[in-house]
Amino acid sequence: MxxxxxxxxxxxxxxxxxxxxxxxxxxxxxxxxxxxxxxxxxxxxxxxxxxxxxxxxxxxxxxxxxxxxxxxxxxxxxxxxxxxxxxxxxxxxxxxxxxxxxxxxxxxxxxxxxxxxxxxxxxxxxxxKPSDMVENFIEKGFSPRLGYVFISIFQIIPQMMETMNTITDAQRSRGMETEGSLLVRIKAFLPLISPVVMSSLVDTKERAIALEVRGFNAKTKKTFLNExxxxxxxxxxxxxxxxxxxxxxxxxxxxxxx
Amino acid sequence: MARIEVNHLKYRYPHTENLALDGVSFQIEPGEFIGIIGKNGSGKSTLCQAFTGLIPNFYRGAYGGNVKIGEINVRDVEVDELCQKVGIVFQNPFNQITGSKLTVYDEIAFGLENLGLSRKEMIRRIDDALEQLDITRFRDRNPFDLSGGQMQRMAIASIIAMNPEIIILDEPTSQLDPQGSEEVFKAVQRLSQKGITIIMVEHKMEKIAAYSDRVMLLDEGKMIDFDTPQKIFSRDDLLEHGVLPPAFTRIGRGLDRKNAATGEYPVTLKEAKEALEGMAV
Structure with missing residues (x-):
């Protein structure tokens, strides 16, 4: 990836x-x-x-x-x-x-x-490594939640871009024009972006639950695998x-x- | 080991009219392999999340009755406290990846870091989990670069590493290809043999029949039946509840061949073979 x-x-x-x-x-x-x-x-x-x-x-x-x-x-x-x-x-x-x-x-x-x-x-x-930097901050008392947001951006954004590509291909295969003049592109924008936003919202909820069941909100002090x-x-x-x-x-x- | 006790559990999601679970009561003994079946919207996933405390602590909504894991009343503890006793694996392996780790090894460590385990203990548990799920060779790969089956096994490994007594699998193979599904089922079976209580929601009835000690049939939030696979799949009203019995049971029923001793239809290949033996072809 x-x-x-x-x-x-x-x-x-x-x-x-x-x-x-x-x-x-x-x-x-x-x-x-x-x-x-x-x-x-x-x-x-x-x-x-x-x-x-x-x-x-x-x-x-x-x-x-x-x-x-x-x-x-x-x-x-x-x-x-x-x-x-x-x-x-x-x-x-x-x-x-x-x-x-x-x-x-x-x-x-x-x-x-x-x-x-x-x-x-x-x-x-x-x-x-971004995660090294953030872990360093978290160790010094920075919020692990914000830390997670910073690190996950590096993987989640490319994920969303991949979703976007898949959706573009899907819409194109149904005959939607996605390339050409500015007007064509603007018209294509909404049907492309709305599924991306919707699926991201669903993904986010599922991911929030997955984090939750792995103790993300645990009150114990976090430790780190990487010394x-x-x-x-x-x-x-x-x-x-x-x-x-x-x-x-x-x-x-x-x-x-x- | 913890026994699960559910008493008159009722639940309604916020902003909805109908009860997702309607007065469900049962007990599950430690080490059992439980299959949960029922059509879409019958309350299977809701029940799964009720075991982990996600219902009602994450979703809120109206809740009645109680779910007890050992001595703990699920409603009274936070999800992060319960996650060391009850682990859950979801349908979509993709959305269970935290996205904050670059390797499989680190990904499995995520939950352990949150629990504040020592480094030594973490490494021991991760190595063990990788081994159990047979994914040690992917340890340095990026989690997003794995195939679906590998990803799902990593998700299970992440849960196993947290050392739960009960593992809940909510349609773990529905998005996987046959090979990926098989890998996951094999892994789950190994865990079951180790004495971990397994509760699995699954639409592949042949698998449920082959692995489960008992099967729970849900419909519209109510528990219709909770018994051995043979008893459940021999029910005459299964189709009315939206469940297609295993192929072996349908063959047995079609040819009217029951197990002589129990008077039930066969549910696995082996049972079908026994029931059909001696029949003129």
């Missing part, structure tokens, strides 16, 4: 790292450059994230993420580069369009920030990350005071 989870088991170093560790990395990677407020800090963290993604063999998976956001970034660069208030120094003249240094530097800052955040999130999402192993390496990395965040906070405070 096709999963919509972005996680892929690659048996890499990051796969074996505790999920808490990677979450902390994501937070630190976003916070540290923001606190330091220097483009080079951003560049450094981006390089680190790219390196981590590369050794986890998931660098290629970032391409769609980056290219989609790249288009948005490109428009920002064009607009800021040409029209930002305070633009004075022309660096590039393309016919009637003039690009200014101030605007381009400003948009470069935005671009670096966005890419940094995206890559940091990618490091977490691409190398961590969470927080190794010494994990602890050291956690400490380093926290130290980095604290150091950048100190740096910021020093800047304010000085």
């Amino acid at each position: 096709k999963s919509i989870s972005l996680y892929e088991e690659k048996n890499s170093t990051l796969n074996h790292l505790d999920s808490g560790c990677k979450m902390l990395y994501m937070v630190a990677a976003i916070l540290v450059p923001a606190l330091i407020g220097n483009k080079w800090a951003n560049v450094a963290v981006i390089i680190l994230s790219v390196f981590l993604l590369a050794i986890s063999k998931v660098l290629r998976k970032t391409v769609p993420v980056l290219s989609v956001s790249g288009i948005v970034i490109l428009t920002i660069v064009i607009i800021q580069g040409m029209f930002r208030a305070g633009n004075t120094t022309v660096v590039l003249q393309l016919g009637p369009a003039a690009f200014y240094k101030e605007g381009l530097l400003y948009s470069l800052g935005i671009a670096l920030n966005v890419f940094n955040i995206l890559l940091a999130i990618c490091v977490l999402i691409f190398t961590t 969470r192993k927080v190794t010494t390496t994990d602890k050291i990395i956690n400490l380093l990350l926290i130290a980095a965040v604290l150091a950048s906070v100190a740096w910021r405070v020093k800047l304010w005071l000085g």
Whole structure:
């Protein structure tokens, strides 16, 4: 079955790292450059994230993420580069369009920030099993019900898409047109979507009962089959990350005071 | 082991007019294999869910009489408390998958995690359940990638792992192909031999006749009869209650061949053979 989870088991170093560790990395990677407020800090963290993604063999998976956001970034660069208030120094003249240094530097800052955040999130999402992450939260007191909702989405949505395909095929075999102009598609939408919704409602009730009889609402404290192993390496990395965040906070405070 | 006692059970679903169960009373001894038969809407599934406390605790609705599992009155405890004594497997194997686990092994662990068992105990029980249902080789597969029969056996394994004394199967094979059904029946029979009380709703009468110690006939929420398969399937009014007896019984009836000792029609192949032996062909 096709999963919509972005996680892929690659048996890499990051796969074996505790999920808490990677979450902390994501937070630190976003916070540290923001606190330091220097483009080079951003560049450094981006390089680190790219390196981590590369050794986890998931660098290629970032391409769609980056290219989609790249288009948005490109428009920002064009607009800021040409029209930002305070633009004075022309660096590039393309016919009637003039690009200014101030605007381009400003948009470069935005671009670096966005890419940094995206890559940091990618490091977490691409190398961590969603269920590990949620179990980690539940252990810390997060509601198991909400946790279930988060994890099950990854399997239930593809399930619903499969149901949708089956229903589309069934309706098509009875002569319904599902492809063609916009009007045809709109007309096809209702007879397609209503059986999906109805069957999902029935499924949900049945699944709720099935969960119920397996003690989902039991008041005893949940345990977990998969042991969470927080190794010494994990602890050291956690400490380093926290130290980095604290150091950048100190740096910021020093800047304010000085 | 717990004995099941049902006294004057009446139940009506919320927003409905008619009683789904109408004054049902009976007892089931530990270790029995009980088949429940009856036409659609006769109250079979409702009765199944009444054993587990889903009725009335999940559905609400109007409830009268009582269901006792051992000393426990089902109505007074939560479903999650009872699920360690009474397990239930439903018709659609698909909708019994939690959807939150990526492997068969983890899927079976779901109920055990909820009960807060230790890791060691979980692994012991899961390995045992996989073994009993003969699905150990699928342990690392995605639950949604299994065939119907395998999925249903996984659903049963998930229940078995919770160590219930009673297992209720509500039409467990109605959505399976013949091979899948056979796998499930074999698995259920093994569980029965281990002394677990089995209560099974099923439309395949040959199977009910072959496996059940006693058969309960329901119609319109009332218990018509509760007796040995031979007695039940020899009844003259079965068709009026919407039940077609096993092929062997129909043959016996058609040829008017009864078991000489009991005066009942045969219900299994073996009995039919005995009853027909000596007949001129």
